[in-house]
Amino acid sequence: MRLDTYKEYLLKHGNNLAEVKRNQSDYTIDYTFTRDPNYKRVYILTKDGWKYEDVKYQFHSASSILKDAVDYYVQFRPGIHYPIGSYIIIPDDTTHDLNLSEDELKNPFTQPVEDRKQWWIIVGRNDASAYVRYMVLKCNWNFRWILNGKILEVFGCIRNANSYTSGAWTADYSTTLDNLSGCWIPDTYHVYSDQLSTLGLCDTRTIHYDQRFMITNNIINPKCYRVTKVVDMVPQGIIKLSIKQDDFDSKRDCPELLLCNYYEEEGKVNVDIEPSGDVGSNSIKYMTTNEDFELIESSEELLLRIGITSYFESSMDSTLPLEWKLDLIGDFSDEDIAYYCNLLKVTKFDNKTISIKPSKAKSLIGKRFNLSVCDTSGNYYSSIELEVGE
């Protein structure tokens, strides 16, 4: 063998001994990758869509009731890397496969939130050892918010902010809630850039200070939080939010949909609904109270009177939430329409019953309004005309 052929042979394995050893280890790890009990076949979201990937799923630190949920390590095959903030679905001890149905495999975001027990996000990268390992954190909450009439959501993690406060803060004349918590969510735009809508993701950059979230399993006494701190650079790819407990606003928040600021004002939904034709028969009934203060159907069509509450009920079959709307009839400027409609206080009791109370504004007398109701699918629609009297 000639000297330069031998040199070339040696250089194939690396320029120096470190590279040779590294290449040999890479080969061994890659070759034996699936022989490790820690091996799992995971499903990971990349810019090009969901794909299978091989990982070693490794213990990192012990879980304890004294601290938050801990992160785990995942190690990809040598030379394979994914950005921090990527979603990764890792099979758990119950099965070797993902708990996704065939349809859900095409788009795992169609999996109901309560079934998403295997979802993680990459939250950090450990460069310390020879083999890069990524830290992953289990997702446990689907954060939902409203932006410009659209409901946005992101699956992320609730973190404890170790708030050893009393939970209430008393000032001179009032008491407010004072509990702190944290959320970690992927910076979806940073990770998936302009592929967001194709992948079915929402842009988490739109979460800003004072954004309110409902984070609770308790729809009787829901807990709401307000964002007080946004950290989106440590590390890049994850947005860490500090949230402070905020009062539940029964007028504006919707516990059934776990959405804060769902109602713009009482009865008016903050989310765009597009009625789609099918106008149902007239289903709005005038209601009144009997001597036991029970709500009964009124035998006559009543006037709205200033300072007095009137009741209406819809007899629609729809089980979807109903949206009630009042429109001023006549030729008025936009300002006047907004002013007069605002003078009528609409309170929604349950899905089908509302009350309307005109304020004690004398200018309201004689004004006529169109009261309409439609369900959130837009399939049913019904309306009546009302006049305000003294």
Place this chain on the structure above:
Amino acid sequence: MKRDIENIKRDLEDKRNNDIIYKKAKLMEIFLKDPDIQEVLGKKDPRPLNKYVDPSNPTQEELETRKEIIEYNEKIKHEQIIPFLKLNGLQYEVLNFLMFDINDSDVSYYNKTIKTQTILVMCLIHEDEMDTQYGIVRTDLLSYIVRDLLCWTNALGMQLKLTNDFTDIIDVKYYCRTMKFVVQAPNTVRGHMGMNNKYDDFSW
């Protein structure tokens, strides 16, 4: 002169025992009678009860809804006009308050039988309720009504004079407007309102 402790005879029900008690009752009566105060305080209407389809045999769901409505109706009964200045606890149903109290703040330099009384009326409004449908801030609207009811009237005997009407931020959630009315009154003189105790007589 010593008070005869052994033979005290009091009528605890008589509001005229003390002019502050009496005047507070009067103020409460005035505020409660006003047709607009409750409206401007944003008092919520009770919800009508749900009707049972079969009154003799209501379903579990109907009973639960009824219970919920009754609980709500109980909660909104929370008093909003309060005859003392108080700290508000955490609750959601009632957010706005009209509170008042009376202080004896001074006596006349020349005639100690005449005192100066200060009536403090405080309109405490939650930040979410500051706007009204009338396009007027709720604290301002309430203070207008209070001023309309009291200023330059003889509601508490002598003419009430408004000396202060100032706004304040109570904390992150509450705003308030405090009005201070001043009235001259007899300083617990025998034979006048607030006098049933012979030892209250002024003497040297």
